[in-house]
Amino acid sequence: MTLAHGFRKLESREIPEIHTQATLWRHEATGAQLLSLVNEDENKVFGVSFRTPPPDGTGVAHILEHSVLCGSRRYPVKEPFVELIKGSLNTFLNAFTYPDKTCYPVASANLADLHNLIDVYLDAVFHPLLPERVLRQEGWRAEPDSGALVFKGVVLNEMKGAYSSPDDLLSVTAQRSLFPDTVYGLDSGGDPERIPDLSYQGFIDFHKAYYHPGNAYFFFHGDDPEDARLERINAALEGFGPRDVRSEIPLQPAFTEPRRVRKGYGVEPDAPGAKAGRADKRSMLVVNWMLPEAGDLQANLTLQILEALLIGIPASPLRKALIDSGLGEDIAGGGLELELRQMYFSVGLKGVSGGRLNRVEPLVFGALEKLAKDGIPGEVIEAAVNSVEFALRENNTGRYPRGLHLMLRSLTSWLYGGDPFSPLGFETTLRAIKERLAAGEPLFENVIESYLLRNPHRSTVILEPDPALLPAAEAREKERLAELRRQLGEEGVKRLAVEAEELKRVQETPDAPEDLARIPRLKPRDLAPENTRIPCEASSVGASMILAHDLDTSGIVYLDLAFDLGPLLAQRPELAQLVPLFGRCLLDMGTTRRSYVDMNMWIARKTGGVDPLTLGSSMLGARAEAPPVTRFVLRGKATLDNLDALLEILSEMLLEVRLDDRARFKQLALEEKAGMEERAIPAGHQMTASRLMARLSRAGRFNEMCGGPSQLFFLKRLAKTSKAEWPGVLAALETLRGLLVTRASLVANLTVDPAARPRAQARLESFLAGLPAAPSTVAGPKGFGPAFRKPLWPAPGIPDYEAFVIPAGVNFVGKAVNLYAQGYEPHGAAQVASRILRNGYLWDRVRVQGGAYGAFCLFERLSGNFAFLSYRDPNVKRTLDAFDAAAASLSQLALPGDELEKNVVGAIGDLDAHMLPDAKGYSSLVRWLVGDEDAQRQRLREEILTADPARIRAFGQSLESVAREGRITVVGALASIEDASDKHWKISSLL
Numbered sequence: 001m002t003l004a005h006g007f008r009k010l011e012s013r014e015i016p017e018i019h020t021q022a023t024l025w026r027h028e029a030t031g032a033q034l035l036s037l038v039n040e041d042e043n044k045v046f047g048v049s050f051r052t053p054p055p056d057g058t059g060v061a062h063i064l065e066h067s068v069l070c071g072s073r074r075y076p077v078k079e080p081f082v083e084l085i086k087g088s089l090n091t092f093l094n095a096f097t098y099p100d101k102t103c104y105p106v107a108s109a110n111l112a113d114l115h116n117l118i119d120v121y122l123d124a125v126f127h128p129l130l131p132e133r134v135l136r137q138e139g140w141r142a143e144p145d146s147g148a149l150v151f152k153g154v155v156l157n158e159m160k161g162a163y164s165s166p167d168d169l170l171s172v173t174a175q176r177s178l179f180p181d182t183v184y185g186l187d188s189g190g191d192p193e194r195i196p197d198l199s200y201q202g203f204i205d206f207h208k209a210y211y212h213p214g215n216a217y218f219f220f221h222g223d224d225p226e227d228a229r230l231e232r233i234n235a236a237l238e239g240f241g242p243r244d245v246r247s248e249i250p251l252q253p254a255f256t257e258p259r260r261v262r263k264g265y266g267v268e269p270d271a272p273g274a275k276a277g278r279a280d281k282r283s284m285l286v287v288n289w290m291l292p293e294a295g296d297l298q299a300n301l302t303l304q305i306l307e308a309l310l311i312g313i314p315a316s317p318l319r320k321a322l323i324d325s326g327l328g329e330d331i332a333g334g335g336l337e338l339e340l341r342q343m344y345f346s347v348g349l350k351g352v353s354g355g356r357l358n359r360v361e362p363l364v365f366g367a368l369e370k371l372a373k374d375g376i377p378g379e380v381i382e383a384a385v386n387s388v389e390f391a392l393r394e395n396n397t398g399r400y401p402r403g404l405h406l407m408l409r410s411l412t413s414w415l416y417g418g419d420p421f422s423p424l425g426f427e428t429t430l431r432a433i434k435e436r437l438a439a440g441e442p443l444f445e446n447v448i449e450s451y452l453l454r455n456p457h458r459s460t461v462i463l464e465p466d467p468a469l470l471p472a473a474e475a476r477e478k479e480r481l482a483e484l485r486r487q488l489g490e491e492g493v494k495r496l497a498v499e500a501e502e503l504k505r506v507q508e509t510p511d512a513p514e515d516l517a518r519i520p521r522l523k524p525r526d527l528a529p530e531n532t533r534i535p536c537e538a539s540s541v542g543a544s545m546i547l548a549h550d551l552d553t554s555g556i557v558y559l560d561l562a563f564d565l566g567p568l569l570a571q572r573p574e575l576a577q578l579v580p581l582f583g584r585c586l587l588d589m590g591t592t593r594r595s596y597v598d599m600n601m602w603i604a605r606k607t608g609g610v611d612p613l614t615l616g617s618s619m620l621g622a623r624a625e626a627p628p629v630t631r632f633v634l635r636g637k638a639t640l641d642n643l644d645a646l647l648e649i650l651s652e653m654l655l656e657v658r659l660d661d662r663a664r665f666k667q668l669a670l671e672e673k674a675g676m677e678e679r680a681i682p683a684g685h686q687m688t689a690s691r692l693m694a695r696l697s698r699a700g701r702f703n704e705m706c707g708g709p710s711q712l713f714f715l716k717r718l719a720k721t722s723k724a725e726w727p728g729v730l731a732a733l734e735t736l737r738g739l740l741v742t743r744a745s746l747v748a749n750l751t752v753d754p755a756a757r758p759r760a761q762a763r764l765e766s767f768l769a770g771l772p773a774a775p776s777t778v779a780g781p782k783g784f785g786p787a788f789r790k791p792l793w794p795a796p797g798i799p800d801y802e803a804f805v806i807p808a809g810v811n812f813v814g815k816a817v818n819l820y821a822q823g824y825e826p827h828g829a830a831q832v833a834s835r836i837l838r839n840g841y842l843w844d845r846v847r848v849q850g851g852a853y854g855a856f857c858l859f860e861r862l863s864g865n866f867a868f869l870s871y872r873d874p875n876v877k878r879t880l881d882a883f884d885a886a887a888a889s890l891s892q893l894a895l896p897g898d899e900l901e902k903n904v905v906g907a908i909g910d911l912d913a914h915m916l917p918d919a920k921g922y923s924s925l926v927r928w929l930v931g932d933e934d935a936q937r938q939r940l941r942e943e944i945l946t947a948d949p950a951r952i953r954a955f956g957q958s959l960e961s962v963a964r965e966g967r968i969t970v971v972g973a974l975a976s977i978e979d980a981s982d983k984h985w986k987i988s989s990l991l
């Protein structure tokens with residue numbers, strides 16, 4: 001038995017699928033477990049997780065997750081977490097509360113940086129200071145505010161925001177309905193009405209009970225030396241002894257018969273446009289099934305494939321049955337949930353009228369019974385198996401570090417006493433499934449039968465709009481505060497006022513420089529002086545360009561086709577807003593040769609997917625009103641063997657798409673509308689931002705037309721297209737295709753292993769030759785009625801001050817200006833200054849003191865657009881005032897050298913963000929299109945590295961224009977909006 005740094009080696013395994021040697025260690029003195037993955041990934045990950053079963057709905061686990069990062073024994077500053085964000089090269093830094101665990105992961109490609117992050121995180125979880133004021137700041141407090149007593153707190157507002165989203169509420173309710181007897185029946189995030197029940201003692205006791213090494217799961221991943229990992233953790237655990245922490249997560253006893261839950265969700269009763277009857281079409285219904293434990297690998301992978309098979313793509317039989325029924329607008333439910341001890345599956349419809357709700361459940365069961373009885377077509381199974389297998393092999397975690405994904409996968413077994421290794425591999429399980437299918441076993445038919453149709457442990461959850469709900473919740477909160485006031489008496493309320501003052505004083509007092517200096521960090525001299533470059537080779541092929549990036553892609557070809565929207569915008573600008581839906585049409589309308597079902601299946605069988613997107617950006621160095629770069633991009637990926645199939649697919653969809661199916665088109669419009677509505681509340685800041693940018697640059701306007709409120713309004717209008725209007729819409733779609741699909745000015749972006757590139761590029765060249773040489777115009781009705789037609793620029797109908805009402809207890813506040821138009825000369829110091837504002841002034845004023853869940857600023861280097869934004873914010877007026885005072889905070893800032901250095905390091909971290917090969921290839925394409933070339937980016941790096949206080953203050957001075965000339969958009973609650981607005985504001989409804 002090997003012993004090293006107090007750890008005993010329990011088991012070691014090679015996991016060939018991820019090129020990793022994995023070892024499980026046990027800390028002798030405390031019983032802590034440590035899983036160590038050694039491989040070649042430079043994006044190193046560390047995480048520590050604890051089992052944290054919540055005792056109630058007060059959100060104690062979640063509030064503690066926020067609070068441990070607010071000062072610890074060795075780092076006694078207000079927010080070490082923020083200091084790390086300011087000045088590290090981290091590629092990931094966050095913390096998550098799950099229904100049964102709390103995870104603290106960090107990642108960095110720089111080893112010294114990773115060690116700094118680990119040291120601060122370990123001290124935070126094991127030795128947090130947790131004074132009462134932190135609970136009051138991060139959790140909840142009652143505070144007198146302009147005469148009235150009100151509740152405040154960061155988590156309280158975060159959860160009010162979450163509970164305002166019907167889709168979030170639906171998933172919480174679905175989970176709770178299946179697990180009434182376990183911790184999964186509680187909301188670990190915190191029910192906004194229960195959060196004020198949490199006492200300081202309860203908060204402290206929860207930390208004492210669960211944040212012990214005996215209940216800890218340490219994780220490492222990457223190319224750093226294993227021995228140093230053990231040494232570091234051993235040192236951090238000094239002083240702890242063994243302890244048996246009772247934190248097992250029990251299994252939910254099986255139901256003997258299905259259950260039903262009916263619940264209301266809030267809709268704004270007073271919002272303009274919320275007419276009676278409209279709300280009727282907004283009910284949701286999902287059916288939920290309890291499934292085996294996530295650690296059962298065979299069941300786990302089988303169910304992942306089953307999910308892809310049933311609802312993965314529009315052609316999937318269950319999804320198709322639900323959509324084709326016309327009973328609702330889009331499918332609802334989270335699909336397969338894999339991150340709890342027991343898996344569950346949840347599916348249904350949203351946008352259903354109340355009278356038709358009772359038809360949804362029979363529809364779901366009818367579709368499943370048909371599959372189980374008649375059998376599933378081989379092609380459908382093949383498509384599902386290929387999609388899941390492609391995703392496993394590609395292991396594309398997007399902006400998440402791969403190691404973090406592996407940690408979470410491992411915990412699905414490890415956290416419940418199972419082995420941490422098995423969930424990391426997949427070959428054996430996948431092979432077994434394929435063999436059973438090859439032998440003719442009706443595997444998925446049987447699984448549908450046993451796990452779904454004959455499974456009594458299921459629930460049906462119905463969520464219905466209820467205009468009385470929000471006022472009732474507000475009334476309950478008022479009553480509770482009134483009761484509190486009675487209990488406290490005059491004296492007690494005075495005491496709260498004193499406490500509020502005291503909290504504010506602490507929040508406003510800067511940390512002592514000697515305490516801040518304790519936080520370990522990199523210095524600018526530790527940073528590489530040069531940007532890392534992405535290989536890019538450009539060659540013209542006739543009127544097209546090919547950009548090729550030689551990168552290690554593990555046998556996958558990534559291909560982006562970027563069509564120029566310039567001719568379209570010049571000739572028919574009103575069609576711009578149709579581009580995103582046109583992208584959906586290419587995939588989901590079918591072609592002259594095959595139905596959309598066959599097209600979908602073909603894509604799923606042969607590729608890793610094809611995705612359309614629109615890209616709008618200003619050119620580097622151009623004026624905001626100059627024509628922007630606008631592209632329609634089709635992004636596809638496949639294994640090298642399937643490159644020919646991918647090109648055939650792309651060619652057929654582009655040249656032979658059938659656009660004339662009105663019913664299908666309306667269905668797609670409805671789905672896209674429902675998707676945007678679902679995102680509108682959780683991501684209200686994106687709506688706010690897009691609207692702000694739309695007034696400031698042409699690119700911003702284009703992006704808003706394609707992805708902001710204008711797009712949502714447009715989709716609503718399209719979803720109602722009448723028979724009489726249809727010829728006009730069809731002609732518009734055909735015109736769009738004619739103007740768009742051409743090899744003229746097309747840029748094809750190829751990211752592939754160097755050895756495979758010559759062959760791939762040759763195939764690509766012959767593909768391009770098959771596209772039309774020039775845009776074509778289509779004769780026919782111009783139709784696309786006046787109701788749709790709006791010029792693109794200058795943005796019409798967007799007033800300087802506007803607000804959109806949503807049914808939510810929180811706001812998303814934004815104010816913006818174009819700094820280049822105000823005379824600011826572009827300089828890299830702006831990147832540093834924006835970080836100083838975001839992590840200093842805005843964090844303190846809007847989040848810590850104002851109680852918003854988030855506050856930030858966006859500076860677009862290419863356009864000069866600058867926006868202040870808040871996220872899940874209880875205030876509007878107060879936040880706008882804070883934005884207006886930001887300029888002064890920066891131009892008068894006494895900027896200690898340490899503070900400047902930290903933010904320089906952080907800005908370089910942004911520049912050096914870690915990317916997977918597909919993201920590198922795509923970023924390189926975008927940089928090429930907008931003229932942001934290596935020389936310019938190197939200059940940016942040098943300007944960041946040499947940013948000085950004078951440059952920062954100059955940026956602050958230019959921000960004075962925000963108070964004077966800034967445009968305002970708010971998405972939020974009617975009461976807060978009315979409180980802030982004057983008669984110049986235009987107020988309307990978003991949903």
Ligand SMILES: [Zn+2]
Nearest residue numbers: 062066155158
């Ligand atoms: Zn949170």
